[in-house]
Each structure stands twice: as C-alpha cells, then as structure tokens.
Amino acid sequence: MPADPYHVWLSEIMLQQTVVATVIPYYAKFLAAYPTIESLGVAPVDDVLGHWAGLGYYARARNLHACARAVAALGTFPQTIEGLRALPGIGPYTANAVGAIAFGLPVLPVDGNIERVAARVFAINAPLPGGKKEIGAAAARLLEDRAARAAPGDFAQALFDLGATICTPQSPDCGRCPWHGHCAAQARGIAATLPVRAKKPERPHRNGVVYVLMDAQDDVWLLRRPPRGLLGGMLALPETPPVAAKWRDAGEVRHVFTHFSLTLNVQAARRKALPADALRAPAATAPLPSVMRKALDAGRRALDDAA
Secondary structure (H helix, E strand, O other): OOOOOOHHHHHHHHHOOOOOOHHHHHHHHHHOHHHHHHHHHHHHHHHHHHHHHOOOOHHHEEEEEEEHHHHHHHOOOOOHHHHOOOOOOOHEEEEEEEEHHHHHOOOOOOHHHHHHHHHHHHHOOOEOOOOOHHHHHHHHHHHHHHHHOOHHHHHHHHHHHHHHOOOOOOOOOOOHHOOOOHHHHHOOOHHHHHEEEOOOOOOOOEEEEEEEEEOOOOOOEEOOOOOOOOOOOEEEOOOOOOOOOOOEEEEEEEEEEEEEEEEEEEEEEEEEOOOOOOOOOOOOOOOOOHHHHHHHHHHHHHHHHOO
C-alpha cells in the first residue's frame, strides 16, 4: 500500500537537521492537531509555529505552512520531481524522498546514511562537504539494480536502515552487511574511515541578555520575533527591559545553534500585573524555542527562590 505523501513529507521536513528520537513526539503532535494537509494549510501560522516550538530551525515551520497551503490549492501533491521541487521548502532530497516513498518514482533520496553507505561501497575518499556531488552520483548507481527500480521507496528505506543499524559512523558491522562481498572500502580495510569529513571551522560565540517579567498569575511578558532571521516568527523573551522593575540576576544559560553558540544572561522580575497591551502566555506552557525555554525556566527558579 503506498505511503501517504502528507505523512512522508511531514516526517522528512521534521527530520532535517533533527534526530529521530526528537522528532517522534512532534510528529505525533502535529498529526493529532493537523490530520490532513488541508487542516494544516488553513491553520493560523502562529499556531503552527507554536506546535513547532522546541524543534528548532524555525524557517522549516513557515515553509511547512506555506507548502501545505500550496498543496491544498492544487488539491494534491504533485507526482513528479519537478512539481515537488516547485513547492515551498522542498529541495532535492525531500522531493526525492516523497517521490520515491509515496509515488514509487525511480529516484534516491541521499541522506547521511545513504551517503555513508555509498562512500564505503564505492570507496570514495573525497572529503565532505565538498565530496557530496561525487558521492551522490555514486549513490544513484545503486538504483541500477532491477529490484531497486521496481520498488524505489522500499529500497531507499532499506538503505536508511542499513546505514542506521549496520553501516554506522563508528565501528560498522561489516560481517552482518548484505553487501559485505561487494564493498570496496571493506575489501581495503578502510570502511570505518569513510566518508572523510573536512575539519569544521571553530564555531563563533555570542552573548546576550533576556528579561523574564512575570505577573502574579505566572504569565510572562513575551514578544514575537521578526519573520526572518534567528528564531523567525517565534515567541521570545524581550532583549531589552520591557518596563522599569527591580531585576534579579538569574544566571546564565547556554545554547548551541548550527553556526554559533550563545550565552544569555537572564534577568528576572515580578510585578502584580503586566500592562494590558503586553503579549503574554502562561510561563509553564508558553510555546517557546528551546533556548528561550531554558532562559524562562532559569528566571522562574530565581523568582521562586526569592519568594
């Protein structure tokens, strides 16, 4: 039975830059809130961002919503790679994943697992990320097998599992691999060294300040980030004092983003009531990005300790 293209697309978008264990509860939460792509498309974008809070890479959530609206307008997902690529937020990998798994198109979505398998099977030592094109072209050769082309979705998922469970980054279990006798890297005794990765530049570090201002009902003052840029469109704590208050130093929180690490000094205060026009949410359940949740929790602890 063919896979539901909505389910395939949603899972692939969530899995970009995010591990499976983190994605599973978010995936279940999204399907419960938005059981069809039409329901996702008509939902307010702020609600979608709220459900995404904590999953990171927030441009994905905005593109997810835009793509859902586009597919709903079309009436269904396109069943060609070109049509899929034309949708918001769908690049070559996601188009191939949906195309192969949902529609049986003879294409291969090359993720990190398949990249590793291909680098080893063909003994390609071109360092990543520069070697991606060469390794991707080699991976496409795996589809030359008649059985692979007959069921490209099953073949792709089998390769995902092979890379995740046997052809692992460290200590590959070559003795259990079904391609043991056809792997050039294993024959040369270099499987564990591939793929080669270029040394990453040192991640820069930034510092900042955020303010946790809570009222007597434990609501916290929040703001909405600009739609573009870091944490785009998400709720966040203010970076400048929202009002005059007796601020308490709540310590520091640290967070690592893809391209830099961040240390935030947290200042916390409580007042009887927040201004009527303040954007607010219950502190315990506010849908915040992970770094803001860390800072809010630090501020709440400091205020509780001072009570």
